[in-house]
Amino acid sequence: MSALAFVAAASGATGLLLVLPGVRVAGRAPQGRGVRGLRLLAALGNRLRQGRAPADLRGRIEAAGSPAALGIREVMAAKVAAAVLGAVAAVPLAALAPGRLGVVIAPLAPAAGFLLPDLWLGRLAAERARRVRRDLPALLDILRVTIQAGGSLSWALGAVGERAEGPLAREWAALASEVALGVPLAEALNGLASRLPQPEIRAFVAALHRAARHGAPLSDTLEAQARAARFALMRRIKEDAARAGPKIQLVVALLLVPSVLLLVAAALASALLDGSSDALPL
Numbered sequence: 228m229s230a231l232a233f234v235a236a237a238s239g240a241t242g243l244l245l246v247l248p249g250v251r252v253a254g255r256a257p258q259g260r261g262v263r264g265l266r267l268l269a270a271l272g273n274r275l276r277q278g279r280a281p282a283d284l285r286g287r288i289e290a291a292g293s294p295a296a297l298g299i300r301e302v303m304a305a306k307v308a309a310a311v312l313g314a315v316a317a318v319p320l321a322a323l324a325p326g327r328l329g330v331v332i333a334p335l336a337p338a339a340g341f342l343l344p345d346l347w348l349g350r351l352a353a354e355r356a357r358r359v360r361r362d363l364p365a366l367l368d369i370l371r372v373t374i375q376a377g378g379s380l381s382w383a384l385g386a387v388g389e390r391a392e393g394p395l396a397r398e399w400a401a402l403a404s405e406v407a408l409g410v411p412l413a414e415a416l417n418g419l420a421s422r423l424p425q426p427e428i429r430a431f432v433a434a435l436h437r438a439a440r441h442g443a444p445l446s447d448t449l450e451a452q453a454r455a456a457r458f459a460l461m462r463r464i465k466e467d468a469a470r471a472g473p474k475i476q477l478v479v480a481l482l483l484v485p486s487v488l489l490l491v492a493a494a495l496a497s498a499l500l501d502g503s504s505d506a507l508p509l
Contacts, residue, residue, distance in 0.1 A: 291351035313340025367453035
């Protein structure tokens, strides 16, 4: 019974973490409790951090949109602090765990704490990529019309980015600001592709490079990119819908059906132990 109670408590805590609303990335509002918690961990971890950060950590931070201007140092410090807090929390959990489960919890808790900021960044990056894919076709159409009305590519990107919302619009506005400060357009486009590592954005940047190299009309290039982005978005929506069915069936098979069977088994066992066979549910 103690093992079942421990597993139930752990499953409940995991479920609460999964159903908590993700950190908001739309708009220019503050990032919420996630960023505040990570900043507290970073402040604690700055006193404990040793070693170098992983090579791909900068790319993961940029893919998440650099929330609250957190850098590699802050995220790495937060990872170390979370690992220390996980080790401290593992002591009472290992003592309360039934059987030999405490031996497993002791090393897993610090590892889970160390990976928790990576999980948070991954959720941010996934939500940001979803917004970018959703906004890309419409913004490409607006960008094409803006360029046809006159003006350079960097000016059109800045004009669309200032009047639209979302992570893609903010990145376009930042790209226009970089070009206005003297950064070459090709270099700024490459930076855009590194901050938004989605295949659609890389295809968009590559198409702009080809158009600039061969002198192709930008309006035709943007029209083709908008059509391809819209097709890719439709295909991704269909794939997500196709994957949703098996997931729902898995939840029903692994959670709902066993829980109902446990309730029926508990009622049967209670009736048998009471010796009242006539009270058995039919």
